[in-house]
Amino acid sequence: MKDVSAEVQSLFRPREEIMSLFHWIIIGQAGLALAFVMIYASGFATGGIAAGVRLGIMLEILAVGARCAIYATQPFRQNFLS
Amino acid sequence: MDWKKFSIAFFAAFGFIFVFGFIWYGTLMSGAHQEVSTLFRPKPDFPWLISGHVVMAFFLTFLCAKFVPAGGARICALLGLLVALVYVGAHLITFAVQPITNKILWGWNVGALIQFAVAGAIIGTIYKSSSPVTRPTPNS
Numbered sequence: 001m002k003d004v005s006a007e008v009q010s011l012f013r014p015r016e017e018i019m020s021l022f023h024w025i026i027i028g029q030a031g032l033a034l035a036f037v038m039i040y041a042s043g044f045a046t047g048g049i050a051a052g053v054r055l056g057i058m059l060e061i062l063a064v065g066a067r068c069a070i071y072a073t074q075p076f077r078q079n080f081l082s
Numbered sequence: 083m084d085w086k087k088f089s090i091a092f093f094a095a096f097g098f099i100f101v102f103g104f105i106w107y108g109t110l111m112s113g114a115h116q117e118v119s120t121l122f123r124p125k126p127d128f129p130w131l132i133s134g135h136v137v138m139a140f141f142l143t144f145l146c147a148k149f150v151p152a153g154g155a156r157i158c159a160l161l162g163l164l165v166a167l168v169y170v171g172a173h174l175i176t177f178a179v180q181p182i183t184n185k186i187l188w189g190w191n192v193g194a195l196i197q198f199a200v201a202g203a204i205i206g207t208i209y210k211s212s213s214p215v216t217r218p219t220p221n222s
Binding site: 010011012013017018021022024025027028029030031032033034035036038039042043044054055058059061062063064065066067068069070071072073074075 | 142145180
């Protein structure tokens with residue numbers, strides 16, 4: 001998606017700045033994984049792998065909803081959504 | 083799944099999420115968003131905004147119905163909080179790659195926690211089973 005992002009470069013930090021804030025990406029990914037595991041462990045664990053996959057699909061669809069809201073408020077192009 | 087209760091819970095959750103979003107993100111955080119106005123559209127694209135909220139409300143309701151078929155405000159609010167933590171993670175990543183301010187980052191995070199916890203509580207209150215749930219007993 002590098003080319004798609006380059007079309008709206010003004011919406012992103014410069015590469016050097018992103019690298020200086022890289023720890024936030026790691027913390028964000030870790031928080032995301034932790035929340036996912038907590039949801040799975042507190043209600044889906046008895047369903048095994050299938051329940052984990054179903055939960056993952058549901059959370060991703062929730063994230064798609066959030067991306068639609070982001071697209072509605074930020075001037076990204078439509079190919080960024082797809 | 084009780085589809086009648088599901089539908090009522092979904093519409094209530096959608097109403098809350100949308101109104102809260104308008105008040106919190108669109109009004110209270112409007113000044114913070116103006117500080118980096120080039121990052122945002124002058125006016126939201128409403129069809130996409132509504133679609134996004136419909137999807138979020140529908141799948142939060144679906145998650146609550148699957149997660150706690152017996153319903154209950156407290157447990158569904160907890161699920162809402164956990165879902166909000168997923169969004170907090172995504173916001174931190176956004177902060178790293180987009181030039182949003184600290185004020186916006188923490189405003190979005192606090193907003194998500196309140197929004198999803200209350201939406202979960204609303205869903206749990208409405209989607210409450212009238213009959214006790216039978217749980218499978220171990221070794222049976």
